[in-house]
Amino acid sequence: KEYLQIRGPRATWYRPQTLTQLLELKAKFPEAKLVVGNSEIGVEVKFKKFFYPVLIQPSLIPELTQPRVEENGVWIGGATSLNDMRAILSEQIEKLPSHKSRVYVAIVEMLHWFAGNQIRNVAAIGGNIMTGSPISDMNPILMAARCRLLLESKAEGTREVTMDGSFYTSYRKNIVRPDEVLRAIYIPHTAETQYFKAYKQARRRDDDIAIVNAAFNVTLDIQSDGAVVKDCEFAFGGMAPTTVLAKKTTEQMINKPWNQSLLEDTWRNLMADLPLDHSAPGGMIQYRRSLTLSLFYKFYIAVSVDTQ
Numbered sequence: 001k002e003y004l005q006i007r008g009p010r011a012t013w014y015r016p017q018t019l020t021q022l023l024e025l026k027a028k029f030p031e032a033k034l035v036v037g038n039s040e041i042g043v044e045v046k047f048k049k050f051f052y053p054v055l056i057q058p059s060l061i062p063e064l065t066q067p068r069v070e071e072n073g074v075w076i077g078g079a080t081s082l083n084d085m086r087a088i089l090s091e092q093i094e095k096l097p098s099h100k101s102r103v104y105v106a107i108v109e110m111l112h113w114f115a116g117n118q119i120r121n122v123a124a125i126g127g128n129i130m131t132g133s134p135i136s137d138m139n140p141i142l143m144a145a146r147c148r149l150l151l152e153s154k155a156e157g158t159r160e161v162t163m164d165g166s167f168y169t170s171y172r173k174n175i176v177r178p179d180e181v182l183r184a185i186y187i188p189h190t191a192e193t194q195y196f197k198a199y200k201q202a203r204r205r206d207d208d209i210a211i212v213n214a215a216f217n218v219t220l221d222i223q224s225d226g227a228v229v230k231d232c233e234f235a236f237g238g239m240a241p242t243t244v245l246a247k248k249t250t251e252q253m254i255n256k257p258w259n260q261s262l263l264e265d266t267w268r269n270l271m272a273d274l275p276l277d278h279s280a281p282g283g284m285i286q287y288r289r290s291l292t293l294s295l296f297y298k299f300y301i302a303v304s305v306d307t308q
């Protein structure tokens with residue numbers, strides 16, 4: 001199959017039609033940028049004066065745009081626009097028993113607060129993950145839900161990685177190799193006693209970047225005399241150079257009863273787990289630290305009401 005190539009004085013633009021063509025281009029030009037919505041790259045080129053001589057648009061490639069529904073979750077193509085992802089997940093929410101779609105509900109709700117409709121129509125989920133902004137609105141959800149990423153290169157084929165605490169290595173850097181592309185993201189269902197919520201605090205309600213955002217995932221063992229934490233994962237944005245997991249906090253919650261004393265211990269642990277240096281970029285240090293506590297409080301209340 002032939003594909004479109006546009007050569008300009010400063011940059012060449014490729015639009016491959018198949019995954020093989022895309023992987024061959026990425027092997028030949030590992031520094032090439034995949035461009036989908038251009039909402040990150042455009043800002044880098046226009047305002048930060050970055051120069052990208054090779055651009056590849058993957059929007060015609062089925063493996064990067066078509067969803068694949070599986071028994072316990074759904075694969076979303078890396079080049080799926082945020083609004084298309086919202087439609088795919090909304091369909092799943094309609095079809096599934098309500099407890100299974102708690103991550104999907106959190107994503108759909110968060111997308112309401114993610115940029116404006118024009119951006120959501122073109123910007124892709126893969127671009128948000130690959131950019132790795134510390135205040136990305138999707139990455140805390142994907143990390144707290146332990147989503148898996150399918151990466152692929154011509155040389156090594158496919159590999160699957162979990163979006164855990166080792167995926168982002170430093171500010172806007174991750175473990176994906178230059179010759180690899182992010183082919184798809186697996187978003188799992190939730191279990192019956194698994195609770196999942198995501199929150200964002202920004203200056204404005206609509207179309208604003210987060211000051212702090214968070215996603216909370218807890219699985220409880222619910223008995224007649226109360227509930228005990230069996231598993232949990234909390235992710236925060238705006239508290240470090242990357243989205244981070246509050247690992248020490250969640251480890252200390254395992255097998256503890258879900259009650260007021262757990263709430264207070266967790267607050268103390270979160271303070272230790274998410275320190276923010278007084279000189280951290282973005283300022284508002286005390287406010288951001290206190291937000292981590294109040295967002296967890298919101299989650300605690302929501303789960304306590306749901307399990308009553």
Ligand code: FAD
Pocket residue numbers: 032033034035036037038039040041042043058064078079113114115116119122123124125126127128129130131135136137138180181182183207208209210
């Ligand atoms: P692009 O700019 O096309 O690409 C971004 C990066 O990802 C590039 O480095 C590209 O090479 C790489 N990439 C893309 N796809 C792949 C792939 N499949 N494999 C490998 N690499 C890939 N973000 C938020 O989190 N919340 C907001 O509220 C928000 N609001 C915004 C408002 C405005 C006005 C703007 C301009 C941006 C906003 N953003 C926000 C940031 C941005 O829109 C998102 O990060 C978006 O998801 C990026 O997707 P894109 O397709 O536009 O990325």
